[in-house]
Amino acid sequence: MDLPVWQKLYSEIGDLGFVPITVAFDAGGVEAAGPWIRAANPTYPSLIDRQHVVADLYDMVNVPMAVWIDEDGRIVRPTEPAGTNDSFRAMDHTTYAIPAEAIDSLRTVREVYLGALRDWAEKGPASQFALPEDEVLRRLNEPNDSHALAAVNFRMGEYLHEQGHPADAQRYFDEAKRLRPESWAYRRQAWALEDPAKSGGPEFWAAVDALGEDKYYAKIDMPGV
């Protein structure tokens, strides 16, 4: 979990007018996300999003993903993976051992990404990592009607689950996943509600392996990554 990473960064550069806001996409609410938050004990706002509202608003299909928002509330980097890459896929699916080169790759992307955040905190709009509007627009993944229908199906599933109808809820989650196969947030959340072991278990690894050459996390479009 990344909460301590963002906390360390906040303690370093918070006085430059920088603040992380983390959002847990967790239909299980405080019960699910709370233990992680208590363990990290962040001093930045650490919020809980049972309905994946922020995922909808910012088109986040996975975690961790992030968007950079300037002092005026303008998006200066649209949604992208938050300093991570696909190197976890080299992990042994049962022992969780990771080859050294995969660890190095993950460390590199994280350092570059944290460096970019520091640069933005210091230089603001003069930072090369704060993108001009036309570039932000070019990078936007525009929502369409299929995404919108997926979101309302997910909402129905989440509501029915909350109301004590887990089997019926899964039918709506299935529809959301069908409409939005690229959303690992839908897929893993639905698994987690069905059986907490599933979202990181054999089903998860089988689905990741089925990606083949496709990415789980898109490559971050940033110099040095």
Add this chain to the structure above:
Amino acid sequence: MAMLLVNDLVSQVAGGAGDDAWVAVDSLERTTGWALKPEGACLGERCVPIPVNRADDFVRDGRFNITALADYLGQPVVRDTNHGVIAIGESGEGRANRLRTLSAPDFRLPDIDGQMHSLSDYRGRKVFLASWASW
């Protein structure tokens, strides 16, 4: 009686989940976010004129047909007649238009102690908005 979900708002409406959802005009804004004004149906600053020749389809006896508005605006509606639930979302076009403004959409969410935070509370700072999950 059916439950009506409009984005994150939850309320009750008369009629079944397979029917049009007619919401009392005086509670419309609280239960759906939409308000009925002289210029039309308004969501915050944004107003949609009600088609004059179809006014009866939308407003009748102090009630507003929120599912008719959804159809009119291309908003997705999902109905569960078994449990009596109608869910209305935002249209794909609405989502795309909002993102294209590059103005970060606001939201309001609780922290672990139940205290509510809005993104706009942090205006004036550089916000790094990051997702994670326990799963």
